[in-house]
Amino acid sequence: MENINFQPSGEEIERALMDLGPLLGVSIKEEVPEELTDGSAPPAVSLNVSSTPDGGLAGGGVAASGCPDAAEAGDAGALGEVGEASKAGAADSLASPGASRAPPADTRCVLCHTVLTLAEGTPKLMECLHSACEPCIRAKLEEKQASSRDFLGAERVTITCPACRLQCQVANMIDQRFVLEKMALEQAGSNGAGGEQQCNSCEDTEPATSYCVDCNEFICDNCVHAHQRLKITKEHTIKSRDEALAELQAAAGGARSEQDMFCSEHVQERLTLFCETCDRLTCRDCQLQHHRDHKYQFSTEMAAQARAQISALLSEVSYKRVLLGSAMKVIRDRQQLIADKKKALVHEITQTVVKLTNAINTRGKQLVLRLNEVCDAKQRTLSEKKDALEQLAAITDHCVAFVGHSVAAGSDTAVLHAKRAITAHLQRIKSRRADIPNPEIPVRIALALDKLPELCKVLASLGAIVVDGKLDGAPAAPAPPAPPAYPAAAPKWHIPQDGAADYKITLGRARAPPAVTSTNPKTPSPSLNGGELDKVCAASVQDLMATIAKLDSNGVQVVAEAGEPAPSPAPHVHSSTDEPKPAPGDPNEDWCAVCMDGGELMCCDKCPKVFHQYCHIPTIDKLPDETETWQCLLCVNFAELAPGEAERERRLMERLTLELYCQYEPSLALREPHGPGGSCLDAIRGRLQPRSPQRYTQLAHYVADVRQLFRNVYRYNTADSSIYKDAKRLEEFFDAQLLKWLPEYAYWSGDGEPPSKRARPDLALPAPH
Numbered sequence: 001m002e003n004i005n006f007q008p009s010g011e012e013i014e015r016a017l018m019d020l021g022p023l024l025g026v027s028i029k030e031e032v033p034e035e036l037t038d039g040s041a042p043p044a045v046s047l048n049v050s051s052t053p054d055g056g057l058a059g060g061g062v063a064a065s066g067c068p069d070a071a072e073a074g075d076a077g078a079l080g081e082v083g084e085a086s087k088a089g090a091a092d093s094l095a096s097p098g099a100s101r102a103p104p105a106d107t108r109c110v111l112c113h114t115v116l117t118l119a120e121g122t123p124k125l126m127e128c129l130h131s132a133c134e135p136c137i138r139a140k141l142e143e144k145q146a147s148s149r150d151f152l153g154a155e156r157v158t159i160t161c162p163a164c165r166l167q168c169q170v171a172n173m174i175d176q177r178f179v180l181e182k183m184a185l186e187q188a189g190s191n192g193a194g195g196e197q198q199c200n201s202c203e204d205t206e207p208a209t210s211y212c213v214d215c216n217e218f219i220c221d222n223c224v225h226a227h228q229r230l231k232i233t234k235e236h237t238i239k240s241r242d243e244a245l246a247e248l249q250a251a252a253g254g255a256r257s258e259q260d261m262f263c264s265e266h267v268q269e270r271l272t273l274f275c276e277t278c279d280r281l282t283c284r285d286c287q288l289q290h291h292r293d294h295k296y297q298f299s300t301e302m303a304a305q306a307r308a309q310i311s312a313l314l315s316e317v318s319y320k321r322v323l324l325g326s327a328m329k330v331i332r333d334r335q336q337l338i339a340d341k342k343k344a345l346v347h348e349i350t351q352t353v354v355k356l357t358n359a360i361n362t363r364g365k366q367l368v369l370r371l372n373e374v375c376d377a378k379q380r381t382l383s384e385k386k387d388a389l390e391q392l393a394a395i396t397d398h399c400v401a402f403v404g405h406s407v408a409a410g411s412d413t414a415v416l417h418a419k420r421a422i423t424a425h426l427q428r429i430k431s432r433r434a435d436i437p438n439p440e441i442p443v444r445i446a447l448a449l450d451k452l453p454e455l456c457k458v459l460a461s462l463g464a465i466v467v468d469g470k471l472d473g474a475p476a477a478p479a480p481p482a483p484p485a486y487p488a489a490a491p492k493w494h495i496p497q498d499g500a501a502d503y504k505i506t507l508g509r510a511r512a513p514p515a516v517t518s519t520n521p522k523t524p525s526p527s528l529n530g531g532e533l534d535k536v537c538a539a540s541v542q543d544l545m546a547t548i549a550k551l552d553s554n555g556v557q558v559v560a561e562a563g564e565p566a567p568s569p570a571p572h573v574h575s576s577t578d579e580p581k582p583a584p585g586d587p588n589e590d591w592c593a594v595c596m597d598g599g600e601l602m603c604c605d606k607c608p609k610v611f612h613q614y615c616h617i618p619t620i621d622k623l624p625d626e627t628e629t630w631q632c633l634l635c636v637n638f639a640e641l642a643p644g645e646a647e648r649e650r651r652l653m654e655r656l657t658l659e660l661y662c663q664y665e666p667s668l669a670l671r672e673p674h675g676p677g678g679s680c681l682d683a684i685r686g687r688l689q690p691r692s693p694q695r696y697t698q699l700a701h702y703v704a705d706v707r708q709l710f711r712n713v714y715r716y717n718t719a720d721s722s723i724y725k726d727a728k729r730l731e732e733f734f735d736a737q738l739l740k741w742l743p744e745y746a747y748w749s750g751d752g753e754p755p756s757k758r759a760r761p762d763l764a765l766p767a768p769h
Contacts, residue, residue, distance in 0.1 A: 318400050634662070
């Protein structure tokens with residue numbers, strides 16, 4: 001195996017991030033974070049890996065490449081790890097702190113912090129790759145405080161690791177072979193040390209002249225005679241001191257290749273084979289009896305493949321550690337934005353109180369207090385997310401350090417023995433999602449002063465804190481419509497090692513991101529309506545967030561590629577145009593067109609819009625297969641629908657409702673009830689559900705409810721209020737859609753008899769393209 005000497009610098013990391021820009025459809029405008037370019041490059045870790053006669057690997061630790069593709073570069077069998085960040089003591093450094101490549105503190109029990117010894121039983125390796133002594137594990141089981149149920153409802157016994165707070169199943173704990181081998185090496189070294197060897201059996205400081213194989217002690221001549229006289233020791237094997245020293249030194253020199261394990265069934269047979277079918281070590285007899293037709297290799301041959309596989313996975317986890325640090329920096333910037341916004345609003349409130357009379361002084365203090373509560377609540381939420389990221393970063397640090405040291409320094413037997421646990425833990429960390437706020441959505445906290453001209457009349461209720469575009473204290477928006485009551489396809493779960501609940505990940509449909517073309521106008525981003533504070537998140541942050549989302553999700557991902565746009569599979573009609581237009585080459589959007597948030601999104605194959613499964617109308621109950629294409633309702637060609645008036649009317653009502661939801665800014669306030677009756681977009685959407693007892697059966701009822709929603713807004717809000725203006729904009733858009741799809745209803749106010757289904761001669765329904 002080739003030698004690797006990888007020295008990542010700030011410039012190389014910046015170049016790696018720049019290479020990701022075209023894949024995401026954005027450009028990198030910001031510099032590399034200070035943690036990576038603080039005057040000097042991160043300390044390099046030199047790694048020399050070479051093949052040993054037994055098929056293993058010799059050399060120092062593993063190093064991290066700056067990108068997940070480093071595992072495929074050349075024929076290198078081990079990968080580098082990013083060095084420690086220049087800023088010492090930073091808990092959320094962008095670089096992995098495991099670059100010092102110091103051996104992990106696995107010689108102490110993670111539960112009682114005592115040094116692991118064989119006197120108290122065989123040390124155990126937990127699922128989180130921390131070590132524990134056998135008495136502590138037994139004590140935890142006796143407490144019966146670790147019993148819990150997994151997401152399938154099965155009873156399982158777990159122990160919470162105090163270091164990383166992960167639930168580890170006792171059934172999946174294995175012997176800590178790395179510690180056992182270290183103890184054996186230390187014992188062999190101490191027994192075979194040069195110089196004057198004294199007798200270990202008697203209290204006199206007599207020089208040792210012989211060695212008892214059964215007692216494993218150097219003894220003097222007097223003790224030799226005593227051994228021969230005593231009945232219990234007369235049969236012991238006695239060797240000369242020089243012969244014993246030579247054997248111990250030879251054993252110490254070959255300890256790395258002779259750390260053998262014996263079969264529990266055939267106690268005289270060493271585990272020299274590895275069954276690839278069962279993924280476990282076997283002896284010759286077991287391979288012939290229980291694994292007769294299974295594929296197998298010699299352990300010395302399989303060890304090299306296992307090291308390469310683990311090293312490749314380790315490099316991806318190391319790269320994710322860098323991105324986790326960047327994600328935590330995004331949260332810190334987000335917290336600073338809220339703090340700055342809070343300071344600005346406090347100043348605005350203070351100036352308002354100064355200009356007005358002393359009568360509003362009390363109300364001003366109430367506003368400041370409420371603002372503090374809102375901002376503190378948001379800060380707490382972000383802090384919780386940051387704590388979760390820090391926990392994941394700490395778990396990743398320990399995993400990187402442990403696996404790197406184990407792969408580099410552990411024997412073939414130990415690596416193969418722990419291969420399943422190590423790869424499972426690495427895969428879990430790689431697949432675990434990181435909850436990161438959407439940097440595109442501005443900090444929607446403002447002071448509402450719409451009633452300032454009427455200040456003298458409304459002193460008791462002057463002002464309010466606006467959070468995310470809504471007045472604080474307003475009724476919460478209804479939950480998204482529940483999925484249909486009929487059985488739907490169950491989501492696919494990725495369950496490594498029988499699925500610990502802490503690592504449960506929903507997987508979607510994996511798909512290579514195609515070059516995207518579009519005839520749709522891009523949904524306006526919320527940041528376009530914000531102030532200067534909302535423009536802090538530059539294109540590099542967008543690139544980072546999309547990269548993290550891509551690493552965290554194995555499902556449908558919205559990633560745009562640079563290059564020539566591919567032709568659209570078929571022309572279609574969008575709400576804003578009646579004729580197909582040449583694709584302008586817009587990349588897929590990064591946020592759901594309905595809620596403007598990220599996560600696991602479904603990408604339309606005909607337009608750049610993306611949706612959550614529960615945001616799309618109708619709800620997406622089942623993810624399509626990899627070979628299937630999917631298009632949103634906005635791209636459906638109504639001419640291809642199955643014949644039937646009822647089916648066409650139902651799809652038209654769903655289409656019109658989805659069009660209203662996609663007008664994010666004007667529809668946001670109308671999604672909640674306004675005025676008596678509780679009329680709102682969410683209520684209208686609920687009546688479109690297949691299992692709703694009040695499901696619409698006639699177009700006239702649907703149009704009448706939408707008209708009633710607009711009338712309620714106009715009746716209970718002033719003409720200069722923002723919600724009144726939003727309702728006007730949305731109603732104009734609704735009229736335009738009716739004129740295109742249902743022209744007979746375009747002039748109907750919702751009162752009286754519904755219009756005839758026959759359209760006016762001068763308003764023919766446009767034929768879909």
